[in-house]
Amino acid sequence: MIIRRPRWGRRVAGACAAIAIAIFAAACGGPAESGSGTSKGPGGVTNLTLGYVPYTDDAALFYAQDGGIFRSHGLNVKFVPQASPVAVEASMASGTEQFGFVTTPVLVNLNSKGAPAKCVSSVDGNQPATAAGDHTVLVAAKGSGIKSIADLKGKNVAEVQLTSLNSLAVQVLAKRAGIDPASIHQIAMPFPQMPAALSQGRVQAAVIVAPFADAALADGATVLTHPNADLFPNGTVTCLDAMGPYLKANPKVASDFRAAMNAAIAYCHGHQSACKATLASHLSLPPAKAAKAALSTNWNPALNPASITLIEGYMKQYGEITSEPAAASMIWKP
Amino acid sequence: MRLRAALVRYGSRLLVLVAALGLWQGLSAAGIISGDEFPSMTATARALGDQAGSAALWTAVGQTLAGWGAGLLIGGAAAVALGTLIGLNRFAYRSSIGVIEFFKTIPVVAILPIALVLWGVTLNMKIALVTFAVFWPLVIQVCYGVRSLDPVARDTAAALGVTGPRKFAVVTLPSAAPFIATGLRVSVAVALIVDIVAELIGGGSGLGTRILVAENAGPSQYPAMYAYIVVAGILGVLLAGVFAVAERRLLHWHSAQRADTVAPEPAAVVPVAS
Numbered sequence: 335m336i337i338r339r340p341r342w343g344r345r346v347a348g349a350c351a352a353i354a355i356a357i358f359a360a361a362c363g364g365p366a367e368s369g370s371g372t373s374k375g376p377g378g379v380t381n382l383t384l385g386y387v388p389y390t391d392d393a394a395l396f397y398a399q400d401g402g403i404f405r406s407h408g409l410n411v412k413f414v415p416q417a418s419p420v421a422v423e424a425s426m427a428s429g430t431e432q433f434g435f436v437t438t439p440v441l442v443n444l445n446s447k448g449a450p451a452k453c454v455s456s457v458d459g460n461q462p463a464t465a466a467g468d469h470t471v472l473v474a475a476k477g478s479g480i481k482s483i484a485d486l487k488g489k490n491v492a493e494v495q496l497t498s499l500n501s502l503a504v505q506v507l508a509k510r511a512g513i514d515p516a517s518i519h520q521i522a523m524p525f526p527q528m529p530a531a532l533s534q535g536r537v538q539a540a541v542i543v544a545p546f547a548d549a550a551l552a553d554g555a556t557v558l559t560h561p562n563a564d565l566f567p568n569g570t571v572t573c574l575d576a577m578g579p580y581l582k583a584n585p586k587v588a589s590d591f592r593a594a595m596n597a598a599i600a601y602c603h604g605h606q607s608a609c610k611a612t613l614a615s616h617l618s619l620p621p622a623k624a625a626k627a628a629l630s631t632n633w634n635p636a637l638n639p640a641s642i643t644l645i646e647g648y649m650k651q652y653g654e655i656t657s658e659p660a661a662a663s664m665i666w667k668p
Numbered sequence: 669m670r671l672r673a674a675l676v677r678y679g680s681r682l683l684v685l686v687a688a689l690g691l692w693q694g695l696s697a698a699g700i701i702s703g704d705e706f707p708s709m710t711a712t713a714r715a716l717g718d719q720a721g722s723a724a725l726w727t728a729v730g731q732t733l734a735g736w737g738a739g740l741l742i743g744g745a746a747a748v749a750l751g752t753l754i755g756l757n758r759f760a761y762r763s764s765i766g767v768i769e770f771f772k773t774i775p776v777v778a779i780l781p782i783a784l785v786l787w788g789v790t791l792n793m794k795i796a797l798v799t800f801a802v803f804w805p806l807v808i809q810v811c812y813g814v815r816s817l818d819p820v821a822r823d824t825a826a827a828l829g830v831t832g833p834r835k836f837a838v839v840t841l842p843s844a845a846p847f848i849a850t851g852l853r854v855s856v857a858v859a860l861i862v863d864i865v866a867e868l869i870g871g872g873s874g875l876g877t878r879i880l881v882a883e884n885a886g887p888s889q890y891p892a893m894y895a896y897i898v899v900a901g902i903l904g905v906l907l908a909g910v911f912a913v914a915e916r917r918l919l920h921w922h923s924a925q926r927a928d929t930v931a932p933e934p935a936a937v938v939p940v941a942s
Contacts, residue, residue, distance in 0.1 A: 424788075619888065
């Protein structure tokens with residue numbers, strides 16, 4: 335379900351530290367800084383800028399915009415497409431964006447470095463609890479001889495990023511299957527390149543998402559598991575967040591934003607085709623492809639702190655963070 | 669005779685292009701490259717045709733050119749000014765060249781998060797990165813150009829009593845011009861690459877963002893993604909062409925431009941000792 339770019343690679347932690355320093359500096363600059371970027375338009379409408387990573391699971395977010403839900407909540411939101419949540423958070427630190435898409439590992443990383451990023455709303459609901467609705471898959475290449483996760487020992491596994499939920503999941507699954515996670519060669523690779531890498535034998539397994547997974551499965555790759563449904567059922571693995579100082583200065587905007595997103599997610603739950611239709615314009619997809627887009631969600635917009643704690647615990651275990659801030663502090667409360 | 673030479677030159681280029689496109693289509697048609705991984709030449713051409721008729725493409729090209737142009741202008745002007753000052757003074761040159769060489773090697777992608785934190789996803793972010801990428805290599809080129817002043821010209825100027833700003837305008841700058849021109853020609857491509865990378869990874873508006881959105885939309889949009897990449901390539905060729913022509917016009921008096929064939933470039937010049 336999560337699209338993150340490999341280009342940031344292992345720099346996530348470093349970038350998070352830079353963002354933390356910038357937020358700290360802005361907070362020290364006084365309350366005027368924290369409200370930067372938000373402006374009131376005509377008729378009391380609040381102008382906002384939101385950074386997002388374009389992919390199919392943004393359908394509810396796109397609907398909040400196209401269906402006029404943001405507008406009816408007094409928000410005029412400008413959308414900025416970006417390659418990764420780290421780029422989104424860096425832009426938020428600059429004050430040019432107020433809200434943005436983040437994945438839970440990046441959210442945790444930021445908070446453990448002292449940057450007070452907080453989830454305000456869900457993107458399109460939490461992870462599904464069953465494999466059927468989850469379109470993130472760990473696949474083994476045809477002819478790789480891999481039948482189970484234990485067979486991944488010593489093999490090359492492609493992941494979109496090396497410090498992501500996907501790479502974390504592979505380590506947790508490996509340990510659970512009784513093999514040393516360090517024995518797996520984790521290789522960063524963009525989703526579009528994974529099907530070819532699998533069929534050419536450059537990697538023997540990959541964590542891949544729809545619609546990219548279709549090509550791999552058509553080439554004969556087999557599904558080993560659905561890591562997110564398996565490890566984080568009903569979990570909050572992504573959210574739309576804002577920075578602590580901004581939220582403190584603009585509680586009304588945050589509350590309107592959350593209400594708008596919750597309304598959009600509830601509408602999309604009942605009207606999926608109307609929601610998916612927004613992908614045609616926002617992702618330039620042909621309408622037929624947009625209608626068939628696979629969304630990984632249970633449509634429940636209530637943020638799940640227990641799943642954030644779980645992910646955080648795994649991140650600590652695998653040395654990605656040193657401190658573990660409480661999950662409740664990473665979710666905005668009015 | 670000249671017509672024939674031109675025919676041969678452009679004909680051979682066209683032939684290579686057609687052969688490359690044919691090979692691309694052949695590999696796709698033979699199933700060696702799957703359409704789910706890399707689109708065929710015809711599918712990409714179709715996507716390119718669709719985009720050419722849409723305002724979105726031309727807006728994106730304009731946005732990319734804005735970052736490219738402003739960054740190149742600021743970085744170029746700063747490099748010429750500072751490079752000249754450093755090049756004219758042996759002490760300044762010797763004490764600063766190490767720092768310049770150091771900054772030259774810093775990949776722009778490494779400082780992209782800092783630029784994002786400072787400026788966010790704005791035109792200024794793109795301009796700052798392009799300026800940074802263009803400035804360091806060009807400042808070295810300008811230093812070398814200024815320091816490679818022909819001793820005969822220098823002595824003649826001294827004998828004629830040409831000094832100060834006049835010496836700079838009629839002796840130093842013309843002597844350094846070919847170096848600056850070569851540096852600029854290289855910078856044109858560097859600036860475009862950095863600008864598109866800033867859009868692709870950082871998110872500034874332009875061709876890079878269009879490539880990102882098409883890539884993330886899935887395999888059905890690969891033709892559109894590669895069409896944008898082709899546009900970026902064509903843009904690079906056009907801009908480099910414009911600069912090459914401008915260089916020929918402006919530096920027609922220089923020996924490197926006089927020969928009929930392509931002259932050796934003063935790009936990789938060994939720094940003047942001492």
